[in-house]
Amino acid sequence: MTVLYGLDLVGTLVFTISGTLSAANKKLDLFGAYFTGFITAIGGGTLRDVILGNFPVGWISDINYLTVISIGVVLTFLFKAYIMQLKKTLFLFDTIGIGVFTIIGIEKSLSLGIHPFLSIIMGLFSAVMGGVIRDTLCNDIPLIFRKEIYATACLFGGILFIFLNSAGINSSLNQFITISFIIMIRIICIRFKLSLPVLSH
Amino acid sequence: MTVLYGLDLVGTLVFTISGTLSAANKKLDLFGAYFTGFITAIGGGTLRDVILGNFPVGWISDINYLTVISIGVVLTFLFKAYIMQLKKTLFLFDTIGIGVFTIIGIEKSLSLGIHPFLSIIMGLFSAVMGGVIRDTLCNDIPLIFRKEIYATACLFGGILFIFLNSAGINSSLNQFITISFIIMIRIICIRFKLSLPVLSH
Amino acid sequence: MTVLYGLDLVGTLVFTISGTLSAANKKLDLFGAYFTGFITAIGGGTLRDVILGNFPVGWISDINYLTVISIGVVLTFLFKAYIMQLKKTLFLFDTIGIGVFTIIGIEKSLSLGIHPFLSIIMGLFSAVMGGVIRDTLCNDIPLIFRKEIYATACLFGGILFIFLNSAGINSSLNQFITISFIIMIRIICIRFKLSLPVLSH
Numbered sequence: 001m002t003v004l005y006g007l008d009l010v011g012t013l014v015f016t017i018s019g020t021l022s023a024a025n026k027k028l029d030l031f032g033a034y035f036t037g038f039i040t041a042i043g044g045g046t047l048r049d050v051i052l053g054n055f056p057v058g059w060i061s062d063i064n065y066l067t068v069i070s071i072g073v074v075l076t077f078l079f080k081a082y083i084m085q086l087k088k089t090l091f092l093f094d095t096i097g098i099g100v101f102t103i104i105g106i107e108k109s110l111s112l113g114i115h116p117f118l119s120i121i122m123g124l125f126s127a128v129m130g131g132v133i134r135d136t137l138c139n140d141i142p143l144i145f146r147k148e149i150y151a152t153a154c155l156f157g158g159i160l161f162i163f164l165n166s167a168g169i170n171s172s173l174n175q176f177i178t179i180s181f182i183i184m185i186r187i188i189c190i191r192f193k194l195s196l197p198v199l200s201h
Numbered sequence: 202m203t204v205l206y207g208l209d210l211v212g213t214l215v216f217t218i219s220g221t222l223s224a225a226n227k228k229l230d231l232f233g234a235y236f237t238g239f240i241t242a243i244g245g246g247t248l249r250d251v252i253l254g255n256f257p258v259g260w261i262s263d264i265n266y267l268t269v270i271s272i273g274v275v276l277t278f279l280f281k282a283y284i285m286q287l288k289k290t291l292f293l294f295d296t297i298g299i300g301v302f303t304i305i306g307i308e309k310s311l312s313l314g315i316h317p318f319l320s321i322i323m324g325l326f327s328a329v330m331g332g333v334i335r336d337t338l339c340n341d342i343p344l345i346f347r348k349e350i351y352a353t354a355c356l357f358g359g360i361l362f363i364f365l366n367s368a369g370i371n372s373s374l375n376q377f378i379t380i381s382f383i384i385m386i387r388i389i390c391i392r393f394k395l396s397l398p399v400l401s402h
Numbered sequence: 403m404t405v406l407y408g409l410d411l412v413g414t415l416v417f418t419i420s421g422t423l424s425a426a427n428k429k430l431d432l433f434g435a436y437f438t439g440f441i442t443a444i445g446g447g448t449l450r451d452v453i454l455g456n457f458p459v460g461w462i463s464d465i466n467y468l469t470v471i472s473i474g475v476v477l478t479f480l481f482k483a484y485i486m487q488l489k490k491t492l493f494l495f496d497t498i499g500i501g502v503f504t505i506i507g508i509e510k511s512l513s514l515g516i517h518p519f520l521s522i523i524m525g526l527f528s529a530v531m532g533g534v535i536r537d538t539l540c541n542d543i544p545l546i547f548r549k550e551i552y553a554t555a556c557l558f559g560g561i562l563f564i565f566l567n568s569a570g571i572n573s574s575l576n577q578f579i580t581i582s583f584i585i586m587i588r589i590i591c592i593r594f595k596l597s598l599p600v601l602s603h
Contacts, residue, residue, distance in 0.1 A: 026543060031553050038523075046453060051247060053256025055455025056516075060524075063517045114257075115264045121239075122261075132338070137534070139543045141227060141340045151232050252448060254457025315458075316465045322440075323462075333539070342428060342541045352433050 004175060008104060009068050011097030015041040016072030017083060018094060019134045024080065026138050034073045036134055041069050043130035048105050048122050052112055095153075095186045098127040099179035102154040106161055107171070116166070120158035127154045153189070157182035205376060209305060210269050212298030215291060216242040217273030218284065220335045225281065227339050237335055238274045242266070244331035249306050249323050253313055296354075296387045299328040300380035303355040307362055308372070317367070321359035328355045354390070358383035406577060410506060411470050413499030417443040418474030419485060420496065421536045426482065428540050436475045438536055443471050445532035450507050450524050454514055497555075497588045500529040501581035504556040508563055509573070518568070522560035529556045555591070559584035 019040025023033035042059045049057040059065035076083060083090070105126030109119035128151045135142040161178040165171075188194070220241025224234035243260045250258040260266035277284060284291070306327030310320035329352045336343040362379040366372075389395070421442025425435035444461045451459040461467035478485060485492070507528030511521035530553045537544040563580040567573075590596070 028543075031557075032544070035553070050251055050452055051258055051261060053258070056514075057453055057455070060453060060516060060520055063519065066517075066519060066523070112257075114261060115267075117264065117267060118261055121267070136337060136538060137544060139340065139541065141229075142233070142338060151236070155232075251452055252459055252462060254459070313458075315462060316468075318465065318468060319462055322468070337538060340541065342430075343434070343539060352437070356433075 003172070004100065004104065007096060007100040007179075009064060010093060011100045012041045012065055012068050013072045014090065014093040014097045015130055016069045017076050017090065018131070020073050020076040021080075021083070022134055022138050024076075030077070033077070034070075036137060037073045037076070038069050039137065040130045040134040041065070041072070043133040044101055044126045044128060045104075045130075047129045048108070048126045051125070052109060052114070052122065054108065054112065091190075092183075095183045096179065098150070098154055099157060099182040101127040102158055102182065103161060103175050103178055106158055110165070116162045120155065120162060123158045123161075124151055124154050127151070150186070153182045153185040156185060204373070205301065205305065208297060208301040208380075210265060211294060212301045213242045213266055213269050214273045215294040215298045216331055217270045218277050218291065219295065219332070221274050221277040222281075222284070223335055223339050225277070231278070234278070235271075235274045237338060238277070239270050240338065241331045241335040242270050242273070244334040245302055245327045245329060246305075246331075248330045249309070249327045252326070253310060253315070253323065255309065255313065292391075293384075296384045297380065299351070299355055300358060300383040302328040303359055303383065304362060304376050304379055307359055311366070317363045321356065321363060324359045324362075325352055325355050328352070351387070354383045354386040357386060405574070406502065406506065409498060409502040409581075411466060412495060413502045414443045414467055414470050415474045416492065416495040416499045417532055418471045419478050419492065420533070422475050422478040423482075423485070424536055424540050426478070432479070435479070436472075438539060439475045439478070440471050441539065442532045442536040443467070443474070445535040446503055446528045446530060447506075447532075449531045450510070450528045453527070454511060454516070454524065456510065456514065493592075494585075497585045498581065500552070500556055501559060501584035503529040504560055504584065505563060505577050505580055508560055512567070518564045522557065522564060525560045525563075526553055526556050529553070552588070555584045555587040558587060 016037040020033045020037035022040070023036035026032075028036065042057075042065065045059065046057045049055065102123040105123035106119045109122040110116065114122065132142040157178045160181055161174055164174045164177065169177075217238040221234045221238035223241070224237035227233075229237065243258075243266065246260065247258045250256065303324040306324035307320045310323040311317065315323065333343040358379045361382055362375055365375045365378065370378075418439040422435045422439035424442070425438035428434075430438065444459075444467065447461065448459045451457065504525040507525035508521045511524040512518065516524065534544040559580045562583055563576055566576045566579065571579075
């Protein structure tokens with residue numbers, strides 16, 4: 001669990017930075033930026049825990065999340081120009097983040113006896129709802145609805161995880177394989193500009 | 202309960218279709234359309250169960266909801282042009298849907314000892330919040346705030362249900378009367394173009 | 403607790419009026435106005451209780467909140483022009499409201515054993531999330547992200563409350579001091595047009 005916990009904090013940091021940058025683009029003040037970074041980082045996990053009835057929700061009983069989020073906001077505020085140049089690094093960490101959040105969501109759900117298919121959905125919620133709330137607050141149509149393969153990578157990763165899990169594979173190995181798989185899908189899709197069909201008029 | 206359960210699944214299907222069509226109008230991709238359909242279908246009931254502290258929320262412990270939603274998205278994707286022509290049929294099912302959702306919300310709340318007035322509000326939440334979340338995600342001001350008698354039909358239906366319930370009427374009969382009443386109000390309002398006064402400047 | 407409870411109802415009334423006025427500016431119908439006023443009034447407290455796992459949420463087990471909200475909507479509807487002229491009075495009550503909501507949120511969290519820093523965040527959520535939801539529903543970027551010192555006043559008030567609390571000061575006195583402090587910060591900031599730095603491009 002310690003590796004996954006560390007990666008969870010890394011994901012939290014990267015999600016905070018993405019939320020804070022969004023707020024900056026909308027010219028929100030320092031509080032608005034902090035708040036948006038915070039919601040982006042904890043939104044998905046909070047919604048997952050609330051739907052599962054898993055109280056108290058994760059970040060409210062572990063001060064480390066608040067610490068990491070605060071560091072993320074301060075870093076973004078101080079080194080914004082520099083962070084903007086790290087796009088590729090951020091992209092990699094963001095992809096690790098959604099992979100980790102997907103797996104944590106699925107494992108929590110399975111451990112509560114939730115149906116595997118619904119557990120995959122809970123994994124997706126964990127990974128993408130923070131960003132959905134961020135975009136809704138900033139008055140944009142959620143990015144994941146319109147751009148590239150993102151949630152879909154989590155979806156396929158989730159299906160692979162459930163498959164390997166039911167095949168009896170060791171949990172840590174399964175986590176490693178699935179997160180690598182999610183990262184691979186995203187990189188391939190970006191490289192070849194793959195996207196989903198649009199449900200047009 | 203079986204008739205109400207069947208109608209609940211019908212309502213879920215129709216709400217899914219309405220959410221998926223909304224997503225199509227905004228040119229969301231397949232995932233965005235699925236997601237929006239999903240949220241529209243389960244949003245109201247989820248919020249109701251969360252506020253009531255009634256965990257796990259309904260759809261997370263019954264795979265049938267996910268199945269119906271998936272069918273709804275696929276149907277909309279395959280037969281979009283045809284479905285758009287079925288406006289009157291969809292309207293009827295949608296009205297049945299909000300009627301059923303209202304009743305389920307009220308009955309769940311009453312069974313938990315909630316005050317009748319607050320139970321009506323929980324019924325309303327069940328019926329309309331899925332659509333409110335759908336419109337918010339799609340960056341529109343929620344439709345129910347601006348158009349025709351919709352939530353108001355649920356409100357009057359809810360009041361009738363509470364009245365008949367306290368008068369000792371059989372629950373199944375009460376459900377039938379109330380849902381018919383809600384359908385009747387909506388049809389009359391559409392026919393005669395009735396709407397609520399606007400709180401203007 | 404009785405003074406705080408009374409002030410809580412006052413805050414609920416003022417938040418209802420602010421939500422209903424927002425709806426009026428967007429030309430929502432009577433139901434939309436009621437709904438927006440309702441959500442504005444109970445949104446922050448509901449989110450706080452849900453995150454804390456504190457069920458049932460406050461207003462669902464105490465009919466007084468619904469009564470106060472209904473009065474607020476009717477008052478706004480009947481005396482809208484007059485209420486608009488009471489801007490200074492409304493501002494004062496609104497400031498009392500956010501102060502009270504902040505304190506209630508912090509005290510509830512502390513009593514559940516939440517970390518003091520996270521309790522401050524729960525206090526902030528109680529105070530500002532109703533307004534955030536109101537603005538999101540009305541399709542605006544939340545006001546608190548862009549205008550004046552508002553949430554920041556709650557933040558500093560919360561820090562003061564935690565400090566005095568850990569110094570062993572009597573709870574009622576602490577409430578009085580903190581709420582006065584929040585009101586003072588807001589008045590000073592408005593008077594001298596102080597605002598937070600913007601995280602610009």
